[in-house]
Amino acid sequence: MSSPLIELRDIEKHFGAVIAxxxxxxxxxxxxxxxxxxxxxxxxxxxxxxxxGVHSPxxxxxxxxxxxxxxxxxxxxxxxGIATVYQDLAMIPLMSVTRNFWMGxxxxxxxxxxxFIDFDKANQVTMDEMAKxxxxxxxxxxxxxxxxxxxxxxxxxxxxxxxxxxxxxxDEPTSALGVRQTSNVLATIDKVRKKGIGVVxxxxxxxxxxxxxxxxxxLNRGQTLGTANRGEISPEELQxxxxxxxELAELEGSLGGTV
Amino acid sequence: xxxxxxxxxxxxxxxxxxxxxxERVKEISGFRKAMIRPELGSICGTxxxxxxxxxxxxxxxxxxxxxxxxxxxxxxxFAIIAAGACLLMIAxxxxxxxxxxxxxxxxxIALMSVTWGFxxxxxxxxxxxVAIAIGWLNGYLVIRTGLPSFIVTLAFLYxxxxxxxxxAIATTNKTIxxxxxxxxxxxxxxxxxGGKILNGFFVWLADLGxxxxxxxxxRAGQPIVDGVPMLIVWxxxxxxxxxxxxxxxxxxxxxxxxxxxxxxxRYTGVPVDRVKILMFMFTAFCATVFATCQVMEFGSAxxxxxxxxxxxxxxxxxxxxxxxxxxxxxxxxxxxxxxxxGVVQQGLFFAGVESSLFRVFLGGILxxxxxxxxxxxxxxxGER
Numbered sequence: 001m002s003s004p005l006i007e008l009r010d011i012e013k014h015f016g017a018v019i020a021x022x023x024x025x026x027x028x029x030x031x032x033x034x035x036x037x038x039x040x041x042x043x044x045x046x047x048x049x050x051x052x053g054v055h056s057p058x059x060x061x062x063x064x065x066x067x068x069x070x071x072x073x074x075x076x077x078x079x080x081g082i083a084t085v086y087q088d089l090a091m092i093p094l095m096s097v098t099r100n101f102w103m104g105x106x107x108x109x110x111x112x113x114x115x116f117i118d119f120d121k122a123n124q125v126t127m128d129e130m131a132k133x134x135x136x137x138x139x140x141x142x143x144x145x146x147x148x149x150x151x152x153x154x155x156x157x158x159x160x161x162x163x164x165x166x167x168x169x170x171d172e173p174t175s176a177l178g179v180r181q182t183s184n185v186l187a188t189i190d191k192v193r194k195k196g197i198g199v200v201x202x203x204x205x206x207x208x209x210x211x212x213x214x215x216x217x218x219l220n221r222g223q224t225l226g227t228a229n230r231g232e233i234s235p236e237e238l239q240x241x242x243x244x245x246x247e248l249a250e251l252e253g254s255l256g257g258t259v
Numbered sequence: 260x261x262x263x264x265x266x267x268x269x270x271x272x273x274x275x276x277x278x279x280x281x282e283r284v285k286e287i288s289g290f291r292k293a294m295i296r297p298e299l300g301s302i303c304g305t306x307x308x309x310x311x312x313x314x315x316x317x318x319x320x321x322x323x324x325x326x327x328x329x330x331x332x333x334x335x336x337f338a339i340i341a342a343g344a345c346l347l348m349i350a351x352x353x354x355x356x357x358x359x360x361x362x363x364x365x366x367x368i369a370l371m372s373v374t375w376g377f378x379x380x381x382x383x384x385x386x387x388x389v390a391i392a393i394g395w396l397n398g399y400l401v402i403r404t405g406l407p408s409f410i411v412t413l414a415f416l417y418x419x420x421x422x423x424x425x426x427a428i429a430t431t432n433k434t435i436x437x438x439x440x441x442x443x444x445x446x447x448x449x450x451x452x453g454g455k456i457l458n459g460f461f462v463w464l465a466d467l468g469x470x471x472x473x474x475x476x477x478r479a480g481q482p483i484v485d486g487v488p489m490l491i492v493w494x495x496x497x498x499x500x501x502x503x504x505x506x507x508x509x510x511x512x513x514x515x516x517x518x519x520x521x522x523x524x525r526y527t528g529v530p531v532d533r534v535k536i537l538m539f540m541f542t543a544f545c546a547t548v549f550a551t552c553q554v555m556e557f558g559s560a561x562x563x564x565x566x567x568x569x570x571x572x573x574x575x576x577x578x579x580x581x582x583x584x585x586x587x588x589x590x591x592x593x594x595x596x597x598x599x600x601g602v603v604q605q606g607l608f609f610a611g612v613e614s615s616l617f618r619v620f621l622g623g624i625l626x627x628x629x630x631x632x633x634x635x636x637x638x639x640x641g642e643r
Binding site for chain 1: 508509511512513515516519520523524525526527528582586587636639
């Protein structure tokens with residue numbers, strides 16, 4: 001296997017007296033979809049925020065292409081090629097798709113001494129990139145609010161890919177979506193992976209994870225319970241690890257394994 | 260439950276480059292599309308207001324050169340503070356200290372120039388520096404404390420007003436400081452706020468008989484309207500500047516983003532705090548432009564100037580289609596809102612209507628505008 005794009009070793013994060021992460025390790029290779037699973041409160045959010053530069057770790061190392069780095073800010077992480085798509089905060093509904101797509105990195109052109117946004121270019125690129133992801137926009141200046149939840153996630157993913165993300169972190173992209181939209185987002189993840197981008201897919205839904213994941217890491221109470229390759233672990237085993245005990249497994253049995 | 264799930268949707272919805280119609284999306288008619296713009300309400304309002312006053316007050320002199328200048332100046336006053344309030348509101352914040360800032364800046368100019376004898380240009384520049392610094396402080400406190408800007412700037416509404424009255428009384432024993440006109444005479448910077456332009460053009464118009472001339476008194480033979488006041492020029496400059504900044508520049512996109520969803524904007528690397536603080540400073544700048552023009556026009560500064568201006572600015576902006584929650588609005592709309600304001604306030608006078616009814620009108624139109632805006636937002640975002 002190729003060398004990892006990013007590797008996090010024994011990451012610990014303390015908030016005052018609370019130990020949110022107590023030694024989490026994870027690596028992402030080019031072109032793989034690494035699923036990070038865990039129940040609520042397992043530390044998934046804290047971990048991806050550490051990875052994307054929102055928090056700096058209390059202990060542990062972050063390596064990119066083998067070199068140790070520290071992110072001073074999210075901007076730092078973005079420049080290093082780590083893009084994060086947050087579940088609710090991916091897009092601003094009142095703004096147009098183009099304005100959202102280019103937010104923070106607007107293309108400009110000079111008009112005399114002034115610098116204006118190059119809307120021709122911005123609109124064209126937005127339409128093209130959306131078409132590649134299979135989203136048909138009515139027009140580039142339609143508000144993001146008119147798109148469905150799955151389409152919004154896809155715009156955010158397309159944006160990250162266009163701006164050269166090497167590692168794409170997706171925070172529960174499917175948890176609020178319907179069946180059809182979920183399959184669209186999973187298909188998008190597959191497309192992104194085939195471009196050689198490393199995807200970190202956070203979820204607490206084992207089915208969604210099994211559908212696209214190459215490797216699976218389970219978090220529980222701030223610790224890594226282990227990483228398994230595709231085919232080495234069954235959905236039931238994953239579910240059990242996430243819940244961290246037998247109790248749920250019995251419950252699952254009585255529900256016919258449909259949790 | 261394996262990789263087959265991840266195959267592209269066979270219905271064609273995700274075929275790249277093959278746009279197909281979604282049967283569940285209704286075609287949006289051109290008319291409806293034209294409806295969905297923030298300025299809609301203010302465009303309709305402007306037309307209505309003009310039609311109304313053309314009908315009831317066409318023979319009152321309201322639409323003579325003099326009359327136009329009359330409501331033009333009042334509208335320009337509203338527009339100057341509305342330009343600042345508009346960008347700030349789109350960035351997601353309010354400034355309730357605008358009115359107090361107007362009184363404060365005016366008194367700073369008067370104290371510096373008349374009482375302490377500095378040249379007028381020094382007084383004006385000082386007023387701008389102090390006001391913009393207070394604007395920065397407003398923004399800094401809002402960002403650092405995380406309190407609603409409503410509360411922070413409400414505090415400054417009182418603090419600034421109190422300081423203004425105190426400073427005027429403590430130094431001059433009066434709340435009105437006169438003598439500005441003499442000090443401003445021949446000052447290069449004062450002319451930028453108190454002067455008029457296009458004098459020759461109006462003399463020419465008067466010679467053609469298109470506008471009236473004074474027939475008696477010391478100014479006999481001069482046109483009644485002898486130029487465009489700098490106040491109107493400032494209003495136009497600020498409107499064009501704010502409009503271009505908002506709709507055409509990268510910074511403008513950040514203003515929308517900061518107001519639309521500050522956290523989402525931060526995650527994509529938009530410097531939200533800087534954008535918001537700069538908008539507070541711009542609002543303070545606009546208030547000081549207003550104050551300086553007013554001081555030059557009246558030849559005096561008074562500690563009670565600018566009362567309720569913050570609300571009038573906000574109402575202009577709301578009539579212009581901006582959402583109170585931020586992230587959406589239009590400078591052109593706000594300017595039309597200011598025009599509606601000026602025309603109605605002065606028009607009621609021309610039409611001989613009791614002027615207290617102006618406030619009834621204000622309240623009514625504010626309510627209408629907010630209802631319309633909420634409706635338009637629903638269309639845009641597809642909320643039900």
